[in-house]
Every structure is written in C-alpha cells, then in structure tokens.
Amino acid sequence: MLHILFLFALVLAPASHAADFCVAKLKGAGGVAGYACRDPAKVTAADFVFKGIVTSGNTTNIINAAVTPVFVQQFPALNGLGLSTARLDLAPGGVIPLHTHPAANEILVVTSGVIKAGFITSSSNKVYIATVTKGQVMVFPQGLLHFQLNAGKTAASAVVTFNSPEPGLQILDFALFANDFPTELVSGTTFLDSAIVKKLKGVLGGTN
Template sequence: MISPVIFIFSLLLSSSQAAVQDFCVADFEFPESPAGYACKKPAAVTVNDFVFSGLGIPGNTSNLIKAGVITAFASDFPGVNGLGISMARADIAVGGVIPFHTHPGASEVLLVVEGTVFAGLVSSTNEVYTQTLQKGDIMVFPQGLLHFSLNAGNSTAVEFVSFSSATPGLQFVPFALFGNDLPTDIIAATTFLDEAEIMKLKAILGGTG
C-alpha cells in the first residue's frame, strides 16, 4: 500500500511538472501582440533559436548620427521571447551620438566596452543626470525616461546594453518630431521652435508637412 505522504508528494510533483513551460521561442509565422510572439511548437525549436551572433559585428556608423545599433530583441532573437530580457550593441564613431530616446517597455543597463562615452538621462521632474563613462563603466536608465549617449573620445566607442524586456521598444525624439508628416505648425505650437528651423530639421530627417 502506498503511503499517503508519498502519494500526495507524487501528485504535487507531477502537477508542477505539467504546469512548467520552459520557454516560448517566438514563432514569426504569427504577428507580434502586446504580450509578445506566439510560441513555436516545442518540436520545431532548435538550438539556433537560443543563439544570436549579431552582436559580434560592428554596427554601420556611416549615417547622419554616426552610430550603428544592432538589436537582439525578440523580433531578432526568438529565444528571448517571453523571458523579460534582451540586448543590443551600439557603435558610435568619433563625433557620433545616440540621440535622446526612450524605451517604453524596459529599463536599460549600458556597459562601455571601448572608448569614452558621455551619457545622461532626464527624470520625470526634469532633473538631469550625466556622466562621462570609460571602458568597464555601466550606467542604468530607468524605464521610459529620456536618455542619450555620445562619443566623448577620439576613437570609436562601443556599448553593450541589456534590457528588462524582450520587447523594450525604441523611440527617438528627433525622428518622432521631425521624421514624419506631423504638421509644421503643430510642432511649432507645441515646441516653441521657429517654423523655418522645423522645416530645416524635417529636410535633414526626412519629415514632410
């Protein structure tokens, strides 16, 4: 006869095993939802879903901001889907900058691995926090707060950043204002900028209207 204690323990063990889902590798055959991507069937998952090699390649800095960003979000790296983590790499050439931006869905930790970076954030009470960072230094940016980083040295700077979400989101302030069809008069009214300056910035960033 099975001991009642052993019987109950075996029931609890089997129940806990049945309730555990080890992972939810993104299935790109279905659209992303606010909750993330749908899960691949376990039989379709391979080791390649858990490996991402893109961060070993420098980003392209031949652009307006002289910076290149490579992301390892759920949309790039299916294995992190649902895990609450992701990463990215930023290469910033001399004179380059990662402009003011936010991550609506995650906090960020920045690690400088090469060069010198001047970085900062602005709190919701408009307090400004800035620091010059050297190789090995890290800085944290709380979720949703505006922040930036720029190359403060005479050689290319490289940052590795981690996020507290597989889908942190990314919105650059300059492009949100001047890189779309938001009417110039609305921008002028809400930012107090001169319309001529707004049109100049739209011409640079690809905006219209």
C-alpha cells in the same frame, strides 16, 4: 508509514508544469502576451545563440552611430523571457539622440571607448549625466528621455540590455522632424523658430 508512502508518491509523480521556453513563431501575429510558440521538438541549441552583434554596425549616417537590436524579432528565443539586448556603435562624434523606451529599463555596459550618457527625470526635469568608460555600467529608468554620445577621439561601443523582449523606441528628433507633423504646430508647441523647424525637417526627411 502511510505519510512516508504519500511523500514518496508526490516525489515520484510526473511533474506538471509550464514549458521551460517558448521560441517565437514569428510568422504569426505578436501581441502584449508575445508570440505563439514553435514546436519544442523542432528547437535546437542554435535557436538559443545569436551571432548578429559580433561585428560593428554601420556608422556612416547622419548620427555617426548604429544600433543593432537583438529583440524578439531578431532573436525568437527571447519570446516570453522578459529581456532583450542591443549593440551600440558610435564613431567619433557619434550620438544616439534623446529617446525613450516606453516598455523597459535599460542597462548600458561600455565595451570600448568613452561614452557620455544621461537621462532627464519626468518629475522635476533634473538631468543626470555621466562619462562612462570601458567596463563601466549605467542604468536608464523606463520611459525617461536619455542619450548616449561618443566623448572620445576613437570609436566607442556598448551593449545595452532591456527587461523586455520588445522595449519600444521613440527618438525625439525623429518624432518632431522626420514626419509630416506641420511646421507651424511643431514651432508652436516647442517654441522653435519655424525656419529652424523647416531646416531640421529638411535634414531628417520630414515634410509639411
């Protein structure tokens, strides 16, 4: 009888557990552990809905493509949940250049059009390339160089999901040619002719 009463006491005792969510207070400083939490009493259902990817992004740019991020900075409800998403829009000829996400794996779901995508392994430099159509899914392992390009004659779009609220991003072309990385060093470390390096710097806004 005492055992039964003890079990009832455990069941009826007030639960003590971590909060269910931590909607970010973005005005404070963020870090590896995330942002400070807003007061749960002031959080509403609207805080858990993001409408910023309803419409396509602006693809009138040098890559004929747009990425609309839905990271913790845009969607504070993601804070501490270990995930984020983004919308990709690629006009005909559009490309998301070779890039990496150092902090996350990525899953791509094509929502319209035809997208050719691929990644390069770090162990053997083997290349995996696939043509992905509406409703199909492709995965890109964390930290590997990968790309997406429009392989059709009409606009293409996709939704990508990451297992981090801040996956990080480094675009190879921009890292090499869109800054003040000296031309002679870029040429010397990539085996590209300096004239080509200067031309690419001119296109992407780099100097030096």
